[in-house]
Amino acid sequence: MFYRESGDFKTSYVQDQQIFPIALDRVFVGIVIAFAFLVVPFLIDDYWEKSVLLPVLIWSLAAIGLNILTGYCGQVSLGTGGFMAVGAYASYKITTAFPELNMFIVVLLSGGVTSLVGIVFGLPSLRIKGFYLAVATLASQFFLVWLFNKVPWFYNYSASGQISAPERLVFGVAISGPNAPPWATYLFCLTFVVVFALIAKNLTRGRYGRSWMAIRDMDIAAEIIGVAPLKTKLSAFSVSSFYIGIAGALFFLVYLGAVEPTEAFGIDKSFLVLFMIIIGGLGSILGSFIGAAFMFLMPVLIKNVFVGGFGWSTDIVAHLIFMIVGGLIMFFLIVEPHGLAQLWRVTKEKLRLWPFPH
Amino acid sequence: MNDAVKSDNILLEVRNISLSFGGVTALEDISFDIRRGEVRAIIGPNGAGKSSMLNVINGFYHPQQGEIWFDGKIRHHMRPHEVAKLGIARTFQNIALFKGMTTLDNLMTGRIIKMRANILWQEVWKGPAEREEVEHRQRVEEIIDFLKIQSIRKTPVGKLPYGMQKRVELGRALAAESKLLLLDEPMAGMNLEEKEDMCRFVLDVNEQFGTTIALIEHDMGVVMDISDRVVVLDYGKKLADGSPDEVRNNKAVIDAYLGVSHD
Numbered sequence: 141m142f143y144r145e146s147g148d149f150k151t152s153y154v155q156d157q158q159i160f161p162i163a164l165d166r167v168f169v170g171i172v173i174a175f176a177f178l179v180v181p182f183l184i185d186d187y188w189e190k191s192v193l194l195p196v197l198i199w200s201l202a203a204i205g206l207n208i209l210t211g212y213c214g215q216v217s218l219g220t221g222g223f224m225a226v227g228a229y230a231s232y233k234i235t236t237a238f239p240e241l242n243m244f245i246v247v248l249l250s251g252g253v254t255s256l257v258g259i260v261f262g263l264p265s266l267r268i269k270g271f272y273l274a275v276a277t278l279a280s281q282f283f284l285v286w287l288f289n290k291v292p293w294f295y296n297y298s299a300s301g302q303i304s305a306p307e308r309l310v311f312g313v314a315i316s317g318p319n320a321p322p323w324a325t326y327l328f329c330l331t332f333v334v335v336f337a338l339i340a341k342n343l344t345r346g347r348y349g350r351s352w353m354a355i356r357d358m359d360i361a362a363e364i365i366g367v368a369p370l371k372t373k374l375s376a377f378s379v380s381s382f383y384i385g386i387a388g389a390l391f392f393l394v395y396l397g398a399v400e401p402t403e404a405f406g407i408d409k410s411f412l413v414l415f416m417i418i419i420g421g422l423g424s425i426l427g428s429f430i431g432a433a434f435m436f437l438m439p440v441l442i443k444n445v446f447v448g449g450f451g452w453s454t455d456i457v458a459h460l461i462f463m464i465v466g467g468l469i470m471f472f473l474i475v476e477p478h479g480l481a482q483l484w485r486v487t488k489e490k491l492r493l494w495p496f497p498h
Numbered sequence: 499m500n501d502a503v504k505s506d507n508i509l510l511e512v513r514n515i516s517l518s519f520g521g522v523t524a525l526e527d528i529s530f531d532i533r534r535g536e537v538r539a540i541i542g543p544n545g546a547g548k549s550s551m552l553n554v555i556n557g558f559y560h561p562q563q564g565e566i567w568f569d570g571k572i573r574h575h576m577r578p579h580e581v582a583k584l585g586i587a588r589t590f591q592n593i594a595l596f597k598g599m600t601t602l603d604n605l606m607t608g609r610i611i612k613m614r615a616n617i618l619w620q621e622v623w624k625g626p627a628e629r630e631e632v633e634h635r636q637r638v639e640e641i642i643d644f645l646k647i648q649s650i651r652k653t654p655v656g657k658l659p660y661g662m663q664k665r666v667e668l669g670r671a672l673a674a675e676s677k678l679l680l681l682d683e684p685m686a687g688m689n690l691e692e693k694e695d696m697c698r699f700v701l702d703v704n705e706q707f708g709t710t711i712a713l714i715e716h717d718m719g720v721v722m723d724i725s726d727r728v729v730v731l732d733y734g735k736k737l738a739d740g741s742p743d744e745v746r747n748n749k750a751v752i753d754a755y756l757g758v759s760h761d
Contacts, residue, residue, distance in 0.1 A: 343620055357599065364556060364588050366611035
């Protein structure tokens with residue numbers, strides 16, 4: 141009754157091809173973005189920054205990246221952790237070599253470096269498909285982490301073998317290092333996430349997205365209509381790694397501050413991002429956000445309810461979290477195998493007709 | 499018709515094509531041509547090598563011997579996506595649509611070889627990228643109107659009934675605006691009404707857009723009605739080549755289809 145498209149006429153193809161064809165959606169998303177930029181920075185404190193907002197934003201970006209590769213182009217990858225490490229170490233090397241360089245450029249360059257690395261590790265995808273490709277990308281995960289542990293040049297020969305983010309200013313405000321105010325780090329990440337989510341949406345609804353999906357759905361037919369398989373797959377690897385690289389750079393610079401590669405970018409991170417997009421919805425930008433929020437926030441929420449609310453001991457709750465989150469994953473996958481984004485899509489379809497059944 | 503005019507008139511010619519997989523010979527010394535603007539049928543019993551022939555034309559298979567001439571030029575070892583750029587489109591025997599995409603996106607994907615805007619413009623969806631999108635959308639809408647599939651424009655094709663999927667697949671091939679359209683059993687598994695519709699579309703494509711069509715089909719009624727010339731294959735060899743009437747009365751063809759008593 142409230143959510144409808146009647147009366148919302150499209151008189152040109154440009155209008156018909158909008159990201160949000162329904163006026164109510166546009167208004168809603170506009171309000172959310174305005175709220176995130178204009179209101180949240182005034183309310184944010186250290187806890188919300190470090191425990192909720194930053195990780196969700198950064199994981200969303202990584203999930204969008206993997207979703208482009210796996211959800212849109214159908215190439216399963218378990219190398220996400222490794223590629224995030226590339227982004228992190230690239231940003232470290234660049235910002236220590238050129239301390240004056242603007243941090244926006246540093247992060248973008250790190251994405252560029254990761255993109256090139258992604259192309260190299262994407263080369264086997266022409267010959268290997270499905271689970272076998274997943275195993276091949278696993279090699280990149282282990283190789284890259286090993287590389288950053290073994291070659292001292294990457295961590296500037298520091299004694300601990302760790303890298304730590306130096307303090308850097310953007311418009312006179314620190315966004316990395318221990319003195320960065322929560323609102324600054326939050327806005328820095330939010331800017332990247334909003335801009336790159338929009339770019340991802342534009343890419344996936346245009347020529348590149350169609351050629352990726354064509355390769356995913358039916359590679360033989362894709363070839364016959366002129367989609368070059370190698371070029372298309374490598375472009376997906378390249379764009380995907382760019383996103384994951386940016387996420388890795390932000391993860392290190394803004395969120396963690398100090399990083400030890402085995403710990404921060406291990407195989408568990410690759411699985412985490414893969415689960416995010418499966419739960420959220422393969423082939424959906426919105427699903428990347430929902431998946432990241434679900435996988436990251438659900439444990440936080442459960443912990444707050446049981447420890448904060450009921451006063452249970454932390455170790456019992458830690459076990460409970462595993463059980464509850466695991467159960468929820470199974471529940472949602474049975475209810476909707478195509479992910480939470482699909483659940484949302486179905487709800488919208490129903491809402492458009494509500495209160496009528498047909 | 500003299501030779502000069504005739505050769506100018508030929509869109510595709512295969513010369514002495516032989517194709518084998520290990521010890522199995524799929525095609526043996528096949529030669530035929532397809533003239534501009536005609537409807538050319540390729541028929542033959544199961545396993546005759548018809549689909550293999552299309553796969554050779556498409557560049558999926560590379561024959562051990564023989565030459566392929568397209569549009570007056572000899573074609574060397576080409577990958578399928580390069581063949582698509584030359585102007586050859588195709589539909590498949592088993593529907594090969596992009597099931598997760600809408601009808602509209604499937605058709606738009608058919609025009610992918612004609613899209614040029616670079617990735618930077620696409621990222622912001624402005625300038626050349628947006629203009630290109632609208633321009634190709636208009637062409638795709640014409641095809642949607644032509645095939646009368648307006649109502650399923652935004653339906654994911656995986657949800658469509660079989661006959662509609664076949665139609666969308668034809669639409670995707672049409673969207674490429676190719677010179678040569680290869681149809682691999684476009685009427686397989688259809689009922690009479692759907693077949694009639696499909697025949698109408700094939701003939702209309704041929705007449706209105708002037709597209710040359712080569713089709714494989716098992717329904718002899720359809721083949722004899724809509725094709726200008728027919729080539730018959732059996733066990734990888736060419737049995738006959740000519741007008742539908744000539745082929746229909748050819749002794750070897752009748753034997754191949756009906757079987758012949760060995761006495």
